[in-house]
Amino acid sequence: MGEVILELKNIHKSFGTNKIHRGINLSLKKGESLGLLGGSGTGKSVLLRSIIGLERIDQGEILFHGERIDQLSEEELTPYRIKISYSFQSGALFDSINVFENIGYPLFEHTRFSYQQIKDKVAEMLKLIDLPGREHIMPSDLSGGMQKRVGMARAMILNPEVILYDEPTAGLDPANTLNVVGLMQRLKEKGLASIFVTHDIPSALSLCDRIVVLNEGKIIFNDTPTNFQNSDDPIVKKFNAH
Ligand SMILES: Nc1ncnc2c1ncn2[C@@H]1O[C@H](COP(=O)(O)OP(=O)(O)OP(=O)(O)O)[C@@H](O)[C@H]1O
Numbered sequence: 001m002g003e004v005i006l007e008l009k010n011i012h013k014s015f016g017t018n019k020i021h022r023g024i025n026l027s028l029k030k031g032e033s034l035g036l037l038g039g040s041g042t043g044k045s046v047l048l049r050s051i052i053g054l055e056r057i058d059q060g061e062i063l064f065h066g067e068r069i070d071q072l073s074e075e076e077l078t079p080y081r082i083k084i085s086y087s088f089q090s091g092a093l094f095d096s097i098n099v100f101e102n103i104g105y106p107l108f109e110h111t112r113f114s115y116q117q118i119k120d121k122v123a124e125m126l127k128l129i130d131l132p133g134r135e136h137i138m139p140s141d142l143s144g145g146m147q148k149r150v151g152m153a154r155a156m157i158l159n160p161e162v163i164l165y166d167e168p169t170a171g172l173d174p175a176n177t178l179n180v181v182g183l184m185q186r187l188k189e190k191g192l193a194s195i196f197v198t199h200d201i202p203s204a205l206s207l208c209d210r211i212v213v214l215n216e217g218k219i220i221f222n223d224t225p226t227n228f229q230n231s232d233d234p235i236v237k238k239f240n241a242h
Pocket residue numbers: 015018020038039040041042043044045046047
């Protein structure tokens with residue numbers, strides 16, 4: 001790990017008079033997993049959404065491989081949204097199409113791969129998420145945990161460099177949580193960098209190289225999981241109590 005691939009510089013964001021971010025500085029290195037913690041409503045999801053331009057920041061800079069991306073148009077952002085993939089909290093599957101079409105969708109949309117190539121790619125992804133041969137299942141016939149894994153497979157299929165996970169284990173039972181975290185671990189081993197927004201502290205500690213805590217619009221902690229667990233900071237300690 002060395003090269004910084006994503007950099008947030010002095011990010012400010014408000015909704016009306018509601019100041020969410022008050023000068024956020026953060027960088028993500030190649031292959032690194034960063035756990036982003038913070039109380040409810042501190043702006044963790046807004047920060048992820050800002051990175052890929054689903055929210056526009058008021059001030060500051062977002063750089064990907066040193067290039068500014070915060071001022072790009074929707075069209076100009078498309079290639080960056082392939083390199084920096086956002087995995088929605090719910091999985092966000094299309095209900096009316098099956099697992100194959102859901103996972104293959106970005107390939108149909110953004111590539112010229114043949115139908116057979118897409119079939120092969122999707123089959124490979126289904127193996128990776130431990131659901132081999134489930135191409136023809138409809139999303140409504142999958143458990144919540146399986147839906148999240150299918151959503152992650154779709155977020156992964158265009159080989160991004162960074163994946164932004166928005167509470168991927170929220171609402172899952174312990175077995176499904178382990179499955180999802182296991183998948184995240186495998187993706188990490190393939191060299192994928194990630195920002196993992198979560199309230200699930202044990203999963204963040206097991207997966208992440210670095211823990212970042214957002215509080216009142218600023219980053220108040222940015223260090224290793226070990227130092228997080230040993231921190232004397234009263235706000236950081238509150239997270240450790242959970
Ligand atoms: N589009 C929007 N318009 C107005 N306010 C918004 C919008 N999106 C988010 N907010 C507000 O921004 C704040 C931060 O929201 P965000 O969803 O990022 O919090 P969070 O830290 O992810 O919380 P949680 O852990 O509960 O998911 C909240 O007060 C929310 O109401």
